[in-house]
Amino acid sequence: MKHTLAVLVENRPGVLTRIAGLFSRRGFNIDSLAVGRTENPSVSRMTIVVEGDDRIIEQVCKQLHKLIDVIKLNDITEEEYVDRELILIKVHAEPNNRTEIMQIVDIFRARIVDIGRNTLIIEATGDQGKINAIESALRPFGIREVVRTGKIAMVRGAKHKTETNGKTIV
Amino acid sequence: MGITGAEMLVRCLEELGVDLVFGYPGGNILPVYDALIGSNIRHVLVRQEQGAVHAASGYARVTGKAGVCLATSGPGATNLVTGIATAYMDSIPLVVFTGQVPTIMVGTDAFQEVDITGITIPITKHNYLVKDVDELPRVIKEAFHIATTGRTGPVVVDLPKDVSSAVCKAKPPQEVELRGYKPNYQGHPTQIRNLARLIQEARRPVIYAGGGVIRSGASDLLRTLAERVKAPVTTTLMGIGGFPEDHPLSLGMLGMHGTPYANLAVQECDVLIGLGVRFDDRVTAAVEHFAPRAKVVHVDIDPAEIGKNVLVDLPIVGDLRLVLTDLLELVEEKDHQEWLDTVYAWRRERPLAYGSPDVLRPQYVLAKLGELTRHRAIITTDVGQHQMWTAQHYGFVRPGSFLTSGGLGTMGYGFPAALGAQLGAPDTLVIAVTGDGSFQMHMAEMATAVQEGLPVKILLFNNNSLGMVRQLQHFFCNRRYTAVDMVNPDFMKLAECYGAAGLRIQQPAEVEPVLTEAINNGRLTIIECIISDTELVYPVVPGTKGLHEMIEYTEEN
Numbered sequence: 001m002k003h004t005l006a007v008l009v010e011n012r013p014g015v016l017t018r019i020a021g022l023f024s025r026r027g028f029n030i031d032s033l034a035v036g037r038t039e040n041p042s043v044s045r046m047t048i049v050v051e052g053d054d055r056i057i058e059q060v061c062k063q064l065h066k067l068i069d070v071i072k073l074n075d076i077t078e079e080e081y082v083d084r085e086l087i088l089i090k091v092h093a094e095p096n097n098r099t100e101i102m103q104i105v106d107i108f109r110a111r112i113v114d115i116g117r118n119t120l121i122i123e124a125t126g127d128q129g130k131i132n133a134i135e136s137a138l139r140p141f142g143i144r145e146v147v148r149t150g151k152i153a154m155v156r157g158a159k160h161k162t163e164t165n166g167k168t169i170v
Numbered sequence: 171m172g173i174t175g176a177e178m179l180v181r182c183l184e185e186l187g188v189d190l191v192f193g194y195p196g197g198n199i200l201p202v203y204d205a206l207i208g209s210n211i212r213h214v215l216v217r218q219e220q221g222a223v224h225a226a227s228g229y230a231r232v233t234g235k236a237g238v239c240l241a242t243s244g245p246g247a248t249n250l251v252t253g254i255a256t257a258y259m260d261s262i263p264l265v266v267f268t269g270q271v272p273t274i275m276v277g278t279d280a281f282q283e284v285d286i287t288g289i290t291i292p293i294t295k296h297n298y299l300v301k302d303v304d305e306l307p308r309v310i311k312e313a314f315h316i317a318t319t320g321r322t323g324p325v326v327v328d329l330p331k332d333v334s335s336a337v338c339k340a341k342p343p344q345e346v347e348l349r350g351y352k353p354n355y356q357g358h359p360t361q362i363r364n365l366a367r368l369i370q371e372a373r374r375p376v377i378y379a380g381g382g383v384i385r386s387g388a389s390d391l392l393r394t395l396a397e398r399v400k401a402p403v404t405t406t407l408m409g410i411g412g413f414p415e416d417h418p419l420s421l422g423m424l425g426m427h428g429t430p431y432a433n434l435a436v437q438e439c440d441v442l443i444g445l446g447v448r449f450d451d452r453v454t455a456a457v458e459h460f461a462p463r464a465k466v467v468h469v470d471i472d473p474a475e476i477g478k479n480v481l482v483d484l485p486i487v488g489d490l491r492l493v494l495t496d497l498l499e500l501v502e503e504k505d506h507q508e509w510l511d512t513v514y515a516w517r518r519e520r521p522l523a524y525g526s527p528d529v530l531r532p533q534y535v536l537a538k539l540g541e542l543t544r545h546r547a548i549i550t551t552d553v554g555q556h557q558m559w560t561a562q563h564y565g566f567v568r569p570g571s572f573l574t575s576g577g578l579g580t581m582g583y584g585f586p587a588a589l590g591a592q593l594g595a596p597d598t599l600v601i602a603v604t605g606d607g608s609f610q611m612h613m614a615e616m617a618t619a620v621q622e623g624l625p626v627k628i629l630l631f632n633n634n635s636l637g638m639v640r641q642l643q644h645f646f647c648n649r650r651y652t653a654v655d656m657v658n659p660d661f662m663k664l665a666e667c668y669g670a671a672g673l674r675i676q677q678p679a680e681v682e683p684v685l686t687e688a689i690n691n692g693r694l695t696i697i698e699c700i701i702s703d704t705e706l707v708y709p710v711v712p713g714t715k716g717l718h719e720m721i722e723y724t725e726e727n
Contacts, residue, residue, distance in 0.1 A: 010350060014299070018291055025292050055477065062474035068296040068316060071350040 002031060003057045004083070004153050007046040007064060008072040011037055015069045019046065022067065028052065028060050032085075032150030043071065047083075047152045076155050083153035086125045088113075089135060092142030093120045101141060108134045119144060127151075175303040176201035176334040179267070180209045182310040182342055188238050190214065190229065190593060192222035196242025197282060199269030201334040203240075214593065214622055217614040219246050221586040223253025224612070227262045228550060228590030231573050234387075236263040236317045237590065243269045244282030247328075248289070252580055254324050255293040259577025260408060261385060263322035265313045272332040273301055287328050295323035303333045304340035315346040320353030321472040322385060353471065357488030357496060364484055365443075365467055366500035372441035374463075374509045375401040378424065378453075381408030381576065382446015382470060382490050389413065389569040391494035392445065399504040401443070402513050404432035406453055407561055408576040409446070414567040416545070421513065422522075425453040426711045427558040431516035433709070433717040436461050438512075444468045446490050449479040450577070451713065459716030469493050522562050523708065523723040530678055532556060532631050532701050536563040538681050539601070539629065542689060547599040548591050550574065552584035552608030554638035556631045558707045560603045582611030585628060589615060592624045599689060601627040606658050607636045616668040619694050627688050628696045634658055635703035645710060645721070654703075661698045670694040 009015050016035060023030050031049035038045045050060055057075065064070050093101050101120060105112055110124035124134050128151060135146065173181070179202060183191070192214045195203045206213055216222040219241045226237025237257075241250050247268040257264045271280040276299075287299045296316050298309045306329075313325040369375060383392050383405075389412050396403045396419050403413045404421040413420055421432035436442060442464040447453070449468075454460040457479060468475070468482040469490060476485040486493055524533040536559050539547075545565045550573040551557040557574055566572045573591060575583040588602035609630055619626055631637075640654040665672030671693045675684050688695045708723035 014287065014291075017288065021291050059474065059478060062476075066472070066474050068348060068351045 002049055002051050003075055003077045005048040005050060006074045006076050006153060007048060007070060009044050009046060010069040010071065011042050011044040012069060018067055018069060022063055026063060028056065034150040034152045049151055076153060080156045081153045082156060083127050083151050084125050085128055085131050085151045086149045087131050088147045089122045089138055089143060090119050090145040091122060091138045092118060092144060094118055097141060104137050110134060172337045172339055174201060174205065174335055175306050175338045176205035178306055178338040179310060180205045180211065182307060183238065184210055186314055191238045191240055192216055192225045193240030194219045194222060194246060196246045196269060198243040198271055198331045199240055201331065202267065214618065216618050219249035220253045221612050221615045221618065223250050223257065223264065223266065224583050224586035225590035226264050227257050228573055228587030229594040230262050230264060231570060232548060232591045232594035236265050236314055238265050240267050243271055244284045247284055247286040251289060254290055254326065256575050256578045256580040256583060257324040258293045260381065260575065261322050263317040264324040265317050266324060266326045268326060268328050270328045270330040273330045276330060286326065290326045294326050297326035299328045300333050303336040303338045306338055307340050307342035311342050312346050312348060316351065354487050355489040355492055357486045357493035361484065361486045362493060362496045363500060365486060366497060368441055368465060368467065368484060369399050369501050370504065373506055374438060374440040375399065375443060376435045376439040377401045377403040377443045377445060378436065378447055379403055379409045379412050379445045380406040380447030383409055383412035384569045386446065386490040388490040388494050391491060391498065394498060395494060399501055400506060400510060402435055402510065404435065406447055407574060410561055410572040411566040411569045415565045416567055423561050426455060427707050427709065429522055430520040430709055430720060430722060431513060433720060434516050435513050437716065437718040439464050441465050442467065446470060448475045454480065455711045455717050456714050520722065527678055530676060530699060530701055532559045532699065532705060533563045534678060535681050535699055536560055539685055540565040542685050543599060547601050548595060550584040550588040550591060550602045552604040553579045553581045554605045554608055555641060555707050556603050556605045581608040585609060585612050586615050588626045589619055589624055592626050601629055603629045605637060606630065606632045606634060606656055616670065620669055625692050625694055630661060630696055630698045631701050632658065632661065632698050633701045633703040633705065637703060640703060641706050644706065661696050665696040670696060673697045675699045
């Protein structure tokens with residue numbers, strides 16, 4: 001099963017290497033990893049999607065915790081959260097099927113951000129279900145290129161602010 | 171005019187109580203060596219950087235303080251790697267300082283540049299590349315804090331040459347503030363109550379004690395617990411010395427080359443109390459067959475160890491000394507004579523057996539060494555057959571008296587570690603037990619021992635062979651021996667050319683007089699024991715089998 005981990009880390013050089021290295025060394029599979037700075041410039045937040053059974057996820061969390069640069073970690077899979085991913089899709093578009101593509105773009109509330117001679121670049125945001133859906137809706141026209149950011153996620157409601165004293169798991 | 175980064179480093183080390191460092195100089199660490207002149211810190215010049223880390227490890231294990239080493243950039247730093255990994259696997263506190271090319275050249279593949287922080291990420295508890303000299307005092311303080319607290323381990327601090335030579339205006343901080351590092355020391359009270367209840371209900375308990383007992387200084391508490399609830403105690407290789415082996419409840423070491431009675435007790439017990447252990451594959455053998463009848467308890471300071479290899483029924487995260495203190499408030503006297511009778515019968519009927527005493531047997535030499543040193547010397551080992559024989563036959567009674575590379579299994583560990591141990595315990599007899607293969611990995615450190623005046627004894631079992639590899643080929647490759655025969659130097663002449671004493675044992679009758687002479691000569695000494703390459707370590711548990719399915723010594727094999 002896929003788990004979504006919200007990880008607060010020190011915003012320092014080398015932190016990504018430590019985390020990526022940990023995953024590869026221990027044979028854990030990263031589905032996606034998105035990272036950026038938080039409202040506190042000394043703290044970055046990673047959203048890591050990782051695949052594995054409960055025992056593997058427990059090890060992933062504990063091993064991440066051991067890293068000195070990991071400040072706080074939550075497995076938010078079972079919680080109410082908002083998640084988003086951004087995708088850019090370059091799709092093959094002849095003049096005669098552009099209208100149809102634009103309708104799909106409309107339905108998904110996506111946007112066309114560039115027009116080439118026979119291509120369009122489409123930008124869409126949404127949860128992973130929606131992103132997968134728009135990708136497959138456009139596939140028949142011929143997808144030339146896809147870039148996805150990976151998922152970012154935030155728990156609903158008041159808790160899980162970027163407070164940084166103490167770790168939570170075990 | 172302030173002081174340089176290097177001078178700040180030396181000042182911080184002095185304030186932290188460091189009086190001894192091991193190292194090897196070179197271009198990019200020059201400022202640090204320059205700053206050491208006139209300080210109170212003694213520097214021990216090794217012959218290869220790996221020796222410095224092993225020596226620092228030996229020193230740390232004996233003193234309980236962090237071991238400190240210095241090396242230059244590039245090859246100096248990479249030579250440390252095996253030593254750092256060795257310390258990491260055995261949770262030994264070290265702080266390692268490496269020189270680095272000047273910050274402006276970092277990333278240009280400059281002369282003697284290597285990304286040592288990148289290389290050591292997976293084998294350190296934490297590491298630093300210091301890019302700003304004013305961060306240095308904080309980094310040094312953090313490095314020692316991280317190395318010596320929680321689950322201890324090695325920390326690397328990489329110092330670019332321009333950083334160590336720049337003027338440092340910052341002062342060391344009063345407190346260490348690491349928001350991502352808060353080790354948990356106190357065990358959870360409910361879990362400790364549950365453990366007390368489980369112990370009361372147990373009918374066939376076994377305590378399985380590891381290196382954590384020694385690192386947390388919990389040996390006395392372990393003994394009190396074992397005696398109060400009459401639970402037999404088996405130790406891991408790293409736990410040897412954590413429970414006195416002359417104690418009636420001691421079962422010695424368990425695992426792949428463990429005693430038959432320890433292994434059987436683990437397989438038959440109903441509650442297995444793991445204290446400061448990590449359920450390593452050399453302990454469990456085939457993990458699916460491990461302790462099949464037992465409720466498994468695991469107490470460890472590192473939460474990541476719990477549930478990693480074995481499913482645990484009762485986990486407790488905390489410092490063993492604190493957990494056992496709390497636990498002892500709750501457990502009452504118990505007795506299970508029937509269980510102890512069973513275990514003692516195994517011990518009587520299936521002892522650690524070996525071949526006839528009419529030829530020189532390493533097991534006999536080690537048992538004799540134990541007797542002659544009243545089991546109170548500090549023994550280091552390398553890795554191989556001699557290591558297992560030492561673990562089985564010396565009879566350790568004191569925590570911190572057996573230093574070996576348990577996790578990584580690093581040949582070449584023993585002799586440099588013995589030098590560090592001797593420096594940490596100048597009045598104690600220190601003996602490096604080794605083999606002809608292992609010893610040659612770091613025998614160049616003989617010169618270090620001479621230079622520093624260290625009267626370490628080297629008990630060298632010479633079978634002109636890589637005995638443990640040969641043994642593996644014997645059992646698991648249909649006796650197809652390859653790449654194990656060694657043409658060796660004359661170790662007596664080697665001793666002589668280094669100005670050390672050289673003694674040789676070829677017959678059983680020579681064991682006692684020669685060992686006695688060596689123990690009392692006050693000099694660096696090689697004692698070479700000529701043994702047969704057909705000598706094997708028994709018992710053997712194949713990795714695919716359960717602990718009870720061991721191959722034991724018989725007169726036929």
